[in-house]
Amino acid sequence: MKSKRLLTALLSTVLIFSFSSAMATNVMVLESIPSDLLKRGQILTLKSGAIYQGNKKLVLAPKQEVRVMLCDSKTLTLTGNNPKVPKLSQSTCKAKLFALSTKDLDPTDLPDDDDRGDGETPWTLWMINISNSATYCVRPQDIEDDMIELWRPETKRQAAKFSITHGKQSFTEIWEAEKGLLTWPPAISISDAGKYTVQLGNDEPKTVILRLLPVELSTDAQKMSWMAEKGCLAQARRLFKTGDWDE
DSSP: OOOOOOOGGGTTTSOOOOBOTTOOEEEEEEEEESTTSSOTTOEEEEETTEEEETTEEEOOOTTOEEEEEOTTSEEEEEESSSOOOOEESSSSTTOOEEOSOTTTOOOEEOOOOOTTOBTTBOSSTTSEETTSOEEEEEOHHHHHTTOOEEEOOGGGOSSEEEEEEETTEEEEEEEOTTOOEEEOOTTSOOOTTEEEEEEETTSOOEEEEEEEOOTTOOSHHHHHHHHHHHTOHHHHHHHHHHOOTTO
């Protein structure tokens, strides 16, 4: 696996987590309380027991919280109850966090899936899981090549009627048993921020929102930051694990 290196010129705008000899690490903001405190997808730096927003030290008020994601896909909640933040054990992407107080931290493991997926995880990060209501980012080349793929979990692979509706457009097909994938139907147009209702068999209808990756995002780091900001968090997490950081 290629090593993840610091992209200095893009530090303020891209999602990349690297560690310097000064024991600093960059983390991505997932959400904050209040919601307008920090922007989703924004990069913060944990360094020397403090939080930095660029070169500015960030001090959280007592009722403020920021949930962030680290490079190993764990999440961490920083609170204003204690201004201290965890120190990192060593300069590595897999560095462990040492809690100064159990009340300060709320670490949660995210799914440890790779780009191969499994029976409950799409085989690639670009597949659309029709069993969940969620926002999905799609690549322009997949649209051009008619390669947007719909995926269903192994537990849902019985023969069943599948439908998509988008405004006045609709599509219905029998999804064959044991088949995990369907190609996006040409009858349904794809639009940025478009909302699509999908339904498999007698399951509750799900809402899928599509966001189109801009062509000018040439690196995985740029794509990841954009995806996180637009709500494609699960895809952004997987891209962090599988992305090419030597671009």
